[in-house]
Amino acid sequence: MDGGPILSLEALRRLEKAAAGDGLDLMRRAALAAADWVTRHCPPASSLLVCAGPGNNGGDALYAALELQKRGHPLTVLQPVAPASDACRAARLQAESAGIAILAELPDNAPTPALLIDGLFGIGLSRPLDASWQDLIARLNRLDCARLALDCPSGLDAYTGHALGAAIRADHTLTFLCHKPGLFGGPGADFAGRVELAALDCPAALYPEAEGELNRPSAAALARSRDSHKGSYGSVSVIGGAPGMLGAALLAGRSALAGGAGKVYLCALDDRLPVDPAAPELMMRPADESADIPAADVLAIGPGLGQQELAERLLELAISRACPLVLDADALNLLAVRRDLAARIAARGAPTVLTPHPAEAARLLKLDTREIQADRVGHARRLAALFNCVVVLKGAGSLIARPDGYYRVNDSGGPELASAGQGDVLTGLVAALLAQGLDAFDAASLAARLHGLAGDGYRAESGGPIGLTASATVPRLSRALNHLHAEG
Numbered sequence: 001m002d003g004g005p006i007l008s009l010e011a012l013r014r015l016e017k018a019a020a021g022d023g024l025d026l027m028r029r030a031a032l033a034a035a036d037w038v039t040r041h042c043p044p045a046s047s048l049l050v051c052a053g054p055g056n057n058g059g060d061a062l063y064a065a066l067e068l069q070k071r072g073h074p075l076t077v078l079q080p081v082a083p084a085s086d087a088c089r090a091a092r093l094q095a096e097s098a099g100i101a102i103l104a105e106l107p108d109n110a111p112t113p114a115l116l117i118d119g120l121f122g123i124g125l126s127r128p129l130d131a132s133w134q135d136l137i138a139r140l141n142r143l144d145c146a147r148l149a150l151d152c153p154s155g156l157d158a159y160t161g162h163a164l165g166a167a168i169r170a171d172h173t174l175t176f177l178c179h180k181p182g183l184f185g186g187p188g189a190d191f192a193g194r195v196e197l198a199a200l201d202c203p204a205a206l207y208p209e210a211e212g213e214l215n216r217p218s219a220a221a222l223a224r225s226r227d228s229h230k231g232s233y234g235s236v237s238v239i240g241g242a243p244g245m246l247g248a249a250l251l252a253g254r255s256a257l258a259g260g261a262g263k264v265y266l267c268a269l270d271d272r273l274p275v276d277p278a279a280p281e282l283m284m285r286p287a288d289e290s291a292d293i294p295a296a297d298v299l300a301i302g303p304g305l306g307q308q309e310l311a312e313r314l315l316e317l318a319i320s321r322a323c324p325l326v327l328d329a330d331a332l333n334l335l336a337v338r339r340d341l342a343a344r345i346a347a348r349g350a351p352t353v354l355t356p357h358p359a360e361a362a363r364l365l366k367l368d369t370r371e372i373q374a375d376r377v378g379h380a381r382r383l384a385a386l387f388n389c390v391v392v393l394k395g396a397g398s399l400i401a402r403p404d405g406y407y408r409v410n411d412s413g414g415p416e417l418a419s420a421g422q423g424d425v426l427t428g429l430v431a432a433l434l435a436q437g438l439d440a441f442d443a444a445s446l447a448a449r450l451h452g453l454a455g456d457g458y459r460a461e462s463g464g465p466i467g468l469t470a471s472a473t474v475p476r477l478s479r480a481l482n483h484l485h486a487e488g
Contacts, residue, residue, distance in 0.1 A: 004197045005210035006409065007178045009123065009159060015177060018206045026200055027056060027087055030176050031063030033198035034117065034150055037174050038068060046114040048075040051140065052092075052102075053120035053154065054084035060150050060176075061119025062091035066098055076110065077102045080120075080136060106139070116140060116147045118168045120154035123180060128165040129155055137166040149173040152180060153191045160375060161188025161397070174198055178207075179214050181377050184411045185397025195411070212377075215400065215408040217445040219485040222260065222436055233262035234435025237296035238303065238428065239287055239314055240329070241268035245304030248329065248424045251470050252303040254279045255428030258477040259447070261435045264428075265294040269310060278471075287314060298324045300431040302331030303424040312338065319344050324351045324434045328427040332356050336363035345387050351440035352389035353430055357423060361393055381405045390440040392430070392448055394423065400445045408445050413452025416459050421470030426451050429477055453480040 007015065019026050038048070050065040052058035058079060065077050079102050083089040095102060118140070120133075129137070137155055140147075147170045152158040155167030158175075161182035173183055173192040177200060183192040224232075236256040241249030246268055253266040257279060264282055271286035285294060288310070293299070301318045305311045307330055315334050318325055319341060325348070327335065332354060335341055345352055354364075361379060362369045365386075372379050373395075380393040384401040393399040396414070401407040426447055433443035454476035458468045 003214045003216035004199070005178050005207065006181055006212035006214070007208060008211050011208040011211070012123070012178060014208050015202070015206060019202055022203075022206065024202065026176070026202070027059050027091070028063055029200040030060040030150065030198070031067055033176070033200060034060065034064040034148070034174055035067035035071065037148065037172075037196070037198075038073070038115065038117070039071065041172075042115055045072050045074065047111065048073050048115050048117060049113040049143075049145075050075055050077045050117045051120050051154075052077060052079040052088075054079075054081045054088060055122060055124065056085055056087050057119045057122030057151060057154075058083065059085065059088040059091040061117055062088070062095045064117060064119070064150070065100055066095055069098065069100060075100070076113070078106050080104055112143055113145050116143060116145055118147060118149040118154050118170060120168070122151045123158040125155065125157070125164060134166040137168055141169050146171045149192065151176050152183060156182060156188055156191050158182045158188075159377070161186035162374065163187060163191065167191045172196070176200055177202060178210070179409070181212070181397065181399075181409050184409050185376050185395065185399070186373055189396045211405065212407040212409060215410040215412075215445050215449050217408075217442050217449060219446060219481060220488065221438060221442075222433075222481070222485060230262035233260055234298065234432075234437070235263040235265070235294075235296040236261045236298045236300060236428070236431045236435050237265040237267055237294050238431070239267045239293065239299065239301040239318060240303040240305040241266070241270050241287075242304055242306035242308070242311065243270040245306065246270045246273060248304030248421060250276055250279075250282070251421045251424040251474070252300055252428035252431075253282045254471075254474045255425040255477060256300070256432040256435075257281055258474045259429040259432030259481065261432040263296075265296060267293055269306065293317060296323070296435075298326065298431045298435045300326040300328070300427050302328035303427055305330035305334075307334055315341065319348065322350050324353075324440065326353045326355065326427055326431045326434070328355045328423060329360075332360045332364060336360075342387060345389060347388075351434070352387065353392065353434070353440050353444050354383065354387060354389055355392040355394065355423065355427055355430065355444075356383070357394045377407065381407060390444050392426070392444050394426070398448050398452075400441065400448055402441050410445075410448040410452055412449050413455040414459065414465060416455040416465035416468045417451065417473070419469055422451070422473060425470050425473050425477070450477055450480045450484065453484070
């Protein structure tokens with residue numbers, strides 16, 4: 001999938017207005033992009049059902065129908081209500097002049113098309129659909145055919161990823177001008193299917209400042225010279241692993257090794273394991289009241305940490321260290337109840353990365369998890385500003401946010417990573433990339449992408465998403481990182 005900017009809805013409207021002022025016919029360009037998509041993906045003369053709404057998204061669909069008719073596709077056009085915009089009315093007149101029959105209702109005996117093109121509603125939809133539209137969408141979703149959504153699946157909020165009563169379940173979405181975060185996050189990832197960006201040849205000079213981008217970090221900075229040694233690639237201390245939860249710290253430590261850190265210390269509260277048989281390279285140290293946490297380039301604290309008094313003291317110690325810090329799991333849960341520590345994190349001179357899942361983010365912001373999921377972008381940005389740090393809000397379409405509000409949306413990975421310990425793996429990987437000199441935003445972004453690519457590789461090899469354990473993910477990180485680096 002291509003990269004590309006993310007604009008706020010307001011900024012996108014400014015871009016459309018600027019393009020119109022420059023004489024660019026974006027509707028025609030969107031229609032041509034849709035027709036070209038069909039030509040690339042469908043056999044010649046495939047039958048099409050083109051669904052057009054009353055607004056400009058419907059105009060896109062109608063002009064696409066005109067172009068596809070010229071290319072020899074038999075098609076049916078459905079427009080349930082009359083056009084409500086001048087541009088859509090003009091498109092309908094041209095379609096009718098070209099002899100295209102436009103139906104207000106889809107007959108019960110209508111033949112099943114090879115492809116449904118969804119242009120009912122675009123990104124401007126802001127209220128739940130009424131019962132008649134919901135019934136139509138449910139019927140269209142039952143058709144046994146592939147579905148292409150233009151700009152976004154109809155009924156989906158393109159910025160939150162939530163359906164407004166009902167939404168087209170697309171196999172593919174061809175989105176225009178810029179990416180929209182709701183196509184990748186939350187339920188939107190399932191509604192949008194595979195997403196492609198058509199920039200419509202809109203000049204870069206017309207684009208307002210982006211609020212974010214699709215996550216495409218480079219691994220070029222990790223290039224290694226032949227004249228190097230373990231000290232060239234930094235050291236990581238992982239603090240966690242209370243009794244009964246030692247595995248979480250082991251996963252984070254192994255992940256830091258797989259991610260390229262030169263040396264990794266594992267400072268476990270449960271000190272009964274003198275060596276990790278699966279990764280004897282891990283240097284085991286007890287994390288107790290008398291222990292001195294090794295002076296590493298990066299500290300990662302939280303995996304299996306627990307919330308006892310010793311855990312609090314270790315968290316305070318980690319925050320006081322003048323080195324990059326990664327906080328996850330119980331470190332975040334402690335932070336949620338120790339608000340005094342929040343101010344200390346915000347005041348740190350060294351970089352900090354928080355990696356909460358939605359429930360942990362909810363605790364940090366004193367909200368309900370449903371509220372976090374209702375506005376993932378907004379709350380990721382709020383957390384980053386509150387703690388003056390980089391935040392990775394995990395989940396479908398993980399978000400990586402900077403304190404200034406700029407964010408990246410990660411599109412790699414999927415349900416194969418929905419297993420215990422995967423968050424610990426991500427924590428160790430972020431720490432390893434920080435230890436190798438990446439800044440916090442790029443380290444978190446690259447870690448999120450690599451973790452997802454490891455999951456994608458498993459799905460491709462196994463034929464499905466089921467059964468990938470966190471420990472089996474660790475060796476896949478090195479492969480994903482090396483492949484990404486080789487691609488440049």
